Amino acid sequence: MTTRPLKPWLLVSVLLNVFLIGGVGGGLYHWKANTPTAEAVVNQHGLRQAMFKLPPERRRELRQLLRHNRADSQPLVMAGREARMGVIRQLQAPTLDRDVLVAELAKAREADAALRALVDSTLAQFASGLPLDERQKLVEALYVRGPAKGKAGPARETAH
Template sequence: MTLPSKRLKMLLVASLLVNVFLVGAALGGLYQWSKHQPQPGAVVQHGLRQALAQLPEDRRHQLRRMLRETRQENQPLIVASRQAHRDVMQRLQAPTLDRDALDADLDRARTADITLRTRFDATLADFAASLPADERQKLAQAMTARRQGNAQKVMKD
């Protein structure tokens, strides 16, 4: 056998090994992807979105309307929260850090966020108070499903 034909043979064997490896990796990836693929038509939803999906159509519209109204009523607070977060980012990006001003901006952002959360939670509580017991049960199960899944995942780790 001549030297060029030995090199050619070695290149062909190396190419064959690389191709076998690539095909195996592609098939393994495809298998993993298909194994963990959600069911057709299933939409992964969490928290309030999942809860909305569990409610009857008229209740969904009612809750969406209530949340929309709460958002409109609290628009100035939402704007203030966004501005406070922007101010925090600007303070952190400044060449020198003014710690007192940063603390004040963080406090404004935290206060606005907590106030907003409190108001949206109150809206959700008002909505829940208008539901019959069976619909409240569905709402509670849908809203805690993700938390329970996360708690189980943490326990496994």
């Protein structure tokens, strides 16, 4: 057997291997570049950020409180959703009835405000049992964002 017929097969094999290695390497690079880093995951806000910053036992406690209030919040969620669907129907209608639109917007706003009040009440109940350092983490997660992040310190009393 001569080496002449093997050279084209060897060349095809080398090219195929280079192509496969490049594809796997490019796929790994793309996957690694598009995977969110821990910092990006931490860059959430609201209750999710608060849960992330709290110790595991406190996370569990807050999650349980929120689950406990889920039954109370479900009608509010549904009322808000129905009101928003009413808004959509009014905006898509051939003729716009402004009074009905305003009423649907008011219903949605009231349901959202009631839901927010329920969540805030749950949060207040949860925060009442936290020590100062964990309450500070809660403040940072819920209310301090952007350039003001380092400026929120512990509350200080002023003498009058």
